[in-house]
Amino acid sequence: MTDLTYDKLKANFPDAVLGKEDFHGETTITVSPDALLKVAKFLRDDPELRYNLLLDVYGVDRMKLGQSPRFASTYELFSVPHARHVRLNVPLKDVGGGQEETPQVDSVTGIWSTANWLERETYDLMGIEFKGHPWLHRILLPQNWVGHPLRKDYPIGGEPVYFTADRDNPRFAHLGKQIMDVPAFHSELEDMDANGHLVINMGPQHPATHGVLRLAVELDGERVVSCKPEVGYLHSGFEKTGESIRYEKFIPYCDRLDYVSSMSNNLGYVMAVERLLGVEVPQHAQYARVILTELQRIASHMVWLGTHAMDVSGTIHALLMYAFYWREQILDIFEMVCGARMTTSYFNVGGLRWPLPGAFEDAVRHFLKGFPEVMKDFEAMLTDNPVWRARLEGVGVLTAEEALDLGVTGPLLRAAGEPFDLRKVKPYSSYDHFDFDIPTATEADSYARYKVRMAELWQSLRIIEQGLEKLGKGPHITDDRKVALPPRDEISTSMEALIHHFKLVTEGFKPPVGRVYGMIENPKGILAFGLISDGSAVPYRLRVRGPSFVNLQATDLMARQGLLSDIVTVVGSIDIVLGEVDR
Amino acid sequence: MGLVELNDFSITPAGGHQKDGAVGLVMANLSELVGWGRKYSLHPLLFGLACCAIEQISAGMSRFDISRFGAEVFRASPRQSDLIIISGRVSNKMAPVVRRLYDQMLEPKWVIAMGDCASCGGPFNNYAIVQGVDKIIPVDVYVPGCPPRPEALFYAILRLQQKVQKFGIGEREG
Numbered sequence: 001m002t003d004l005t006y007d008k009l010k011a012n013f014p015d016a017v018l019g020k021e022d023f024h025g026e027t028t029i030t031v032s033p034d035a036l037l038k039v040a041k042f043l044r045d046d047p048e049l050r051y052n053l054l055l056d057v058y059g060v061d062r063m064k065l066g067q068s069p070r071f072a073s074t075y076e077l078f079s080v081p082h083a084r085h086v087r088l089n090v091p092l093k094d095v096g097g098g099q100e101e102t103p104q105v106d107s108v109t110g111i112w113s114t115a116n117w118l119e120r121e122t123y124d125l126m127g128i129e130f131k132g133h134p135w136l137h138r139i140l141l142p143q144n145w146v147g148h149p150l151r152k153d154y155p156i157g158g159e160p161v162y163f164t165a166d167r168d169n170p171r172f173a174h175l176g177k178q179i180m181d182v183p184a185f186h187s188e189l190e191d192m193d194a195n196g197h198l199v200i201n202m203g204p205q206h207p208a209t210h211g212v213l214r215l216a217v218e219l220d221g222e223r224v225v226s227c228k229p230e231v232g233y234l235h236s237g238f239e240k241t242g243e244s245i246r247y248e249k250f251i252p253y254c255d256r257l258d259y260v261s262s263m264s265n266n267l268g269y270v271m272a273v274e275r276l277l278g279v280e281v282p283q284h285a286q287y288a289r290v291i292l293t294e295l296q297r298i299a300s301h302m303v304w305l306g307t308h309a310m311d312v313s314g315t316i317h318a319l320l321m322y323a324f325y326w327r328e329q330i331l332d333i334f335e336m337v338c339g340a341r342m343t344t345s346y347f348n349v350g351g352l353r354w355p356l357p358g359a360f361e362d363a364v365r366h367f368l369k370g371f372p373e374v375m376k377d378f379e380a381m382l383t384d385n386p387v388w389r390a391r392l393e394g395v396g397v398l399t400a401e402e403a404l405d406l407g408v409t410g411p412l413l414r415a416a417g418e419p420f421d422l423r424k425v426k427p428y429s430s431y432d433h434f435d436f437d438i439p440t441a442t443e444a445d446s447y448a449r450y451k452v453r454m455a456e457l458w459q460s461l462r463i464i465e466q467g468l469e470k471l472g473k474g475p476h477i478t479d480d481r482k483v484a485l486p487p488r489d490e491i492s493t494s495m496e497a498l499i500h501h502f503k504l505v506t507e508g509f510k511p512p513v514g515r516v517y518g519m520i521e522n523p524k525g526i527l528a529f530g531l532i533s534d535g536s537a538v539p540y541r542l543r544v545r546g547p548s549f550v551n552l553q554a555t556d557l558m559a560r561q562g563l564l565s566d567i568v569t570v571v572g573s574i575d576i577v578l579g580e581v582d583r
Numbered sequence: 584m585g586l587v588e589l590n591d592f593s594i595t596p597a598g599g600h601q602k603d604g605a606v607g608l609v610m611a612n613l614s615e616l617v618g619w620g621r622k623y624s625l626h627p628l629l630f631g632l633a634c635c636a637i638e639q640i641s642a643g644m645s646r647f648d649i650s651r652f653g654a655e656v657f658r659a660s661p662r663q664s665d666l667i668i669i670s671g672r673v674s675n676k677m678a679p680v681v682r683r684l685y686d687q688m689l690e691p692k693w694v695i696a697m698g699d700c701a702s703c704g705g706p707f708n709n710y711a712i713v714q715g716v717d718k719i720i721p722v723d724v725y726v727p728g729c730p731p732r733p734e735a736l737f738y739a740i741l742r743l744q745q746k747v748q749k750f751g752i753g754e755r756e757g
């Protein structure tokens with residue numbers, strides 16, 4: 001299918017298109033940097049292509065791949081009308097060797113607004129300069145940071161941690177006494193009119209920002225003139241860490257990205273690795289994955305519902321309690337399955353880490369019996385609640401066009417009337433065997449998002465019910481011994497199994513050279529993992545696209561012209577998790 | 584270290600009335616009495632950093648119910664709180680903010696480092712994360728776990744209460 005894209009590009013820009021690579025069903029088109037803007041505009045506007053969603057922009061430092069030039073920037077495009085994905089690879093001109101080199105490329109912010117933050121992130125972490133970017137400053141790291149961590153010549157950092165620190169030892173005398181200097185980090189304050197308007201600061205410690213988000217709000221009376229999020233207070237170097245450990249060892253890290261939906265994160269990551277390896281997952285494991293990720297979707301929406309209701313009204317504290325009570329029921333199932341409540345790491349490359357416990361199905365059935373009643377209670381409490389409606393209706397409107405331009409996905413996009421859900425559009429993990437609907441709404445405001453998420457909960461219940469029927473019995477993990485450990489009893493009888501076991505544990509598996517971009521529909525939007533393999537057991541480049549990060553960029557647009565108090569509604573209705581925003 | 588040690592201070596009523604529950608006349612050392620009052624009315628700062636913060640919220644919800652230990656009144660302002668639970672990884676960008684929040688709290692104040700990240704950097708031994716929040720503020724109780732279960736947080740609060748009890752009225756040293 002994507003050949004159409006290549007053919008059209010080749011026909012229209014014969015000089016600019018430098019090549020094409022196909023790998024496991026994904027197409028990478030190499031484009032010369034000089035023609036990037038023209039090509040991008042064509043890809044977006046051509047009626048047969050319509051790549052209207054820019055999923056991701058990230059840089060690749062190819063220093064250790066031995067490719068020249070050293071830096072390349074990558075654009076992941078998705079065409080919502082045609083359900084097509086293509087990747088543009090743009091090798092950047094060498095600006096000369098040495099430490100100081102800063103490769104440059106044109107900014108695509110004029111074509112897809114979502115590029116704004118993505119390019120800032122690439123600038124911050126990879127040191128690629130985007131010409132024509134409206135405000136190219138660091139976004140995740142402090143403004144006074146030196147260097148660009150994702151470059152291959154930047155050390156991963158860290159330090160040895162002494163677990164036997166005692167305060168009498170002079171070596172640890174500084175502990176707890178070292179006062180850090182506190183530079184004022186300006187977000188995009190420079191554009192704000194600090195004399196005519198009131199500029200106030202929300203966060204990073206604020207009860208309604210859902211973590212360490214900071215908002216700089218410019219007010220005219222109570223009207224919001226602009227609202228600029230400042231992120232990065234939880235930047236934890238996921239990508240750099242991922243590039244220093246073996247593929248399978250990153251699975252526990254993805255739990256900690258969007259920590260209220262660890263199962264879905266696991267699924268997204270292992271599916272990307274499976275695509276890279278080209279392994280098949282047994283049917284039983286696929287259904288189990290669907291059940292667990294849908295349970296996770298419910299748990300994640302429960303966190304959203306409870307906190308959102310409490311933020312907005314300040315009085316529906318009981319609802320938060322109920323929502324968390326039902327989340328606990330799901331966490332109990334997870335604990336039964338894998339031993340952990342939140343950080344599950346249950347999905348393994350090739351299947352599940354170990355078989356489902358015997359009581360799993362009964363536990364899920366038990367949950368399915370109780371939960372619909374509570375759903376009805378929630379709806380009775382909120383749907384026609386005058387306070388709830390007054391605080392949500394007409395607040396934070398984001399039309400489908402604006403949403404796509406800003407790269408916003410998930411319930412926010414569906415609440416604007418665009419039935420875009422990867423589970424239907426590009427089914428993975430056997431979602432096409434299930435019968436479910438994609439709830440949408442047309443009002444595009446916070447209330448519509450509430451309704452869409454509530455309807456999604458009902459659909460998740462439907463999916464889980466069908467999943468239980470289909471689940472059956474079967475192997476929980478692939479029998480490809482190059483990827484998955486052999487069962488214990490095989491090891492004691494077969495030399496070959498022992499060797500496989502030894503190899504996997506000591507060296508890990510080695511995917512073929514290539515690159516993939518695995519996307520899934522997380523509770524919050526499209527979560528994607530980009531992987532570049534150089535043939536070793538460690539990913540050469542690991543890219544995480546967090547839906548919260550991209551969605552958060554819409555705050556400014558959604559909060560403008562609203563009231564100050566509506567900002568809380570807007571942030572709550574985007575449903576962010578800062579672990580994933582800052583990565 | 585069981586409950587016996589945790590109950591190292593108790594109020595002994597003097598003068599009858601034990602059957603009807605009325606305390607009657609109480610004789611106690613003032614500093615012990617102040618410590619006793621403080622330890623059952625910890626006001627944690629409403630502040631969460633990462634995954635551990637979600638377990639911290641769970642600890643406050645109906646199932647685990649932190650109010651059983653007298654620490655449920657989360658205050659949104661550091662000036663009203665005497666306990667800060669560092670629940671998550673502290674990045675280099677966040678570190679000055681954490682320090683400032685701590686400085687804004689009134690004495691006496693206590694710190695719980697919840698989770699591996701706050702205690703020692705946890706899984707993130709890299710350029711972005713401060714390897715243990717004790718590099719910037721003094722920590723009273725460390726809670727291992729990634730994330731620690733709410734029960735573990737409660738155990739930390741019980742241990743902290745012990746410490747608060749012993750603290751008396753005086754100034755904090757160091």
Ligand code: SF4
Nearest residue numbers: 634671698699700729
């Ligand atoms: S200790 Fe674990 S769960 Fe807690 S913040 Fe760190 S990574 Fe997250």
